[in-house]
Amino acid sequence: MALWSAWVVFLFECRRALRPGHLALAAAMAVFPAAVIALVQLQGARLETRGDHLWVLLFFVLIPEAVCLLGLLLWASPILQAEVEAKTWTYLAVRPGGKPAILVGKYAAAVVRAILTGLAALTLAMAVFRPAEGALHGWACFASLVVLSSLAYGSLYLFLGVLFVRRAMAIAVVYTFALEFLVGWIPAVVNQLSVQYYLRSLLGQWYNLPGNPGWLRGIVGAAPAWQYALTLVGVAAALLALSALIVRRRELVANHGDA
Amino acid sequence: MIHLEHVTKLYGPVIGVNDVGFSVPAGGYGLLGPNGSGKTTLLNLIMGQLRPTLGTVRVLGENPARRPAVLRRIGYCPEHDVPYPGVTGFDFVVYLLKLQGFGGRPARQRAERVLQHVGMEGAMHRPMGTYSRGMRQRTKLAQALAHEPDLLVLDEPLNGLDPIGRHEITELLKAWIRSGRGLVLASHLLHEVEAVTQSFLLICNGRLLASGSAEEVHALMADVPNEIRIRCDGAGELARRLIAEDAVASVRFLEGELVVGTRSPATLYARLPGWLEGTGIRVHQVRSTDDSLQALFASLLRIHRGEA
DSSP: OHHHHHHHHHHHHHTTTTTTTHHHHHHHHHHHHHHHHHHHHHHTOOOOOOOOOOOHHHHHHHIIHHHHHHHHHHTTTHHHHHHTTTTTHHHTTTTTHHHHHHHHHHHHHHHHHHHHHHHHHHHHHHHOOOOOOOOOHHHHHHHHHHHHHHHHHHHHHHHHHSSSSSSSSHHHHHHIIITTTTTGGGSSGGGGGGGHHHHHHHHHHHHHOTTTGGBBBBOOOOOOOOHHHHHHHHHHHHHHHHHHHHHHHHOEETTEEEO | EEEEEEEEEEEETTEEEEEEEEEEEEEEEEEETTTTSSHHHHHHHHSSSSSOOOEEEEEBBBBBOGGGGGGGGEEESSSSOOOTTTHHHHHHHHHHHHHHHHHHHHHHHHHHHHHHHTTTTTTTSBBBBGOHHHHHHHHHHHHHHHOSSSEEEEESSSOOOOOHHHHHHHHHHHHHTTTTOEEEEEEEEEHHTTTTTTTTEEEETTTTEEEEEEHHHHHOOOOOOOOEEEEEESHHHHHHHHTSSSSSSEEEEEEEEEEESSSSSHHHHHHHHHHHTOOOOOOEEEGGGGGGGHHHHHHHHHHHTEEE
């Protein structure tokens, strides 16, 4: 019953995501990296030189780190807040599938939206940039990063949204700036607390970044790629399970907000 | 059908409901109480959306907070408006039916049937954002009825309905009770509940003050001081005559009206024409200030505290 409920919620949310306003936002996000790359190229900057991977870093910042992260900030963090504020939660929570199933269905819809937007952004950016070699390898690497980034950031923002129902978005923004954009770039062990470290390390493995250039040492890990991928998937699963557990226990009624 | 035992719900230092206990079999029950009395909290406890701080809640033999599967047998119509302005009433009911475990085709068939049943046949395929208040109420009721539950829990279901709509929904709910299933109807309006059922649960300040039939509640009220307002010509003369009567406890003037205190309003109503006979006093209006539910609850609270 719980799986069926999650599937029903997922389909319903996907249909709602197809409304013109939502599609326009997703389209704008998908076009953004390609537009930036086109502007950079118009300025005459050389994104691809022998042995250098400036374009790889630019793609990393623009697609899994900007498009996916921003999308999930908008779609995953307020999942519970939006339901409680719109007073829709009451209608959904009194169903036999249970509250965790509703949460999982909505999380899946948010992640799929972010992945599709990220993949569209990647394809458009590739079409604009046209790397001289390794285009397919690049697409596959970044597509993998888009999927892993969406899974991990989605569950992270969902978790923050479940913990801080009334201030979900604000807390998620503070977290992003403090941990992902600040602590995540400190060349010390503490940066391993950020999702970005693992995504960056995967990129490093796939493009042999740790030793070249030297300044990347310390902010890109040297362990095998599968370890980083597994960590991201594991963290996503753990945070999703924890969120489901919290929402099962939490009393959310529209009259009292977070009771 | 519903069994509550010493149920208390606290929101931090605020008491939602306080030591509420009752056990009701199948049938229709009106949960009556002024706004903010704890009705919605009680309904949320019954629906398993809140856990009692103290006490136990059993609905259809299960604890709904621990076993959500029992919600398959309960239909709930919250007080809040139907959400999703861009979604049609039909799609909304289909969605919730699927969440009750129905497949696509049975859900669509049931949704169509139930929306017709509540009088939404002409508007079910329109977005809910275009609905009138009455249409939204009907759609809310439809989603609660759609899966044919054993128990229907409705929070202020007649709000916003026009007189015809009220009559139709009232008849629908009476038929529901006649079918032998359970109904809990929460309202702050006595006449709304009386039109559907004669069994009451009276709640105020989070406490269950009284329960039983309309007659039993009226019997409880028999010795409680009531006030009756009389608008008439010759109020002074009428006051002089009334104060001599045993049934009258007090008389005062307020805003040009005579306010008569009595412990036996029925006696006063019965004898008033006799007292007026031959006096030439012309009475324009007689009304009880205690007709309002608020006054009834104030009286019951006084009984509860041992003040009356």
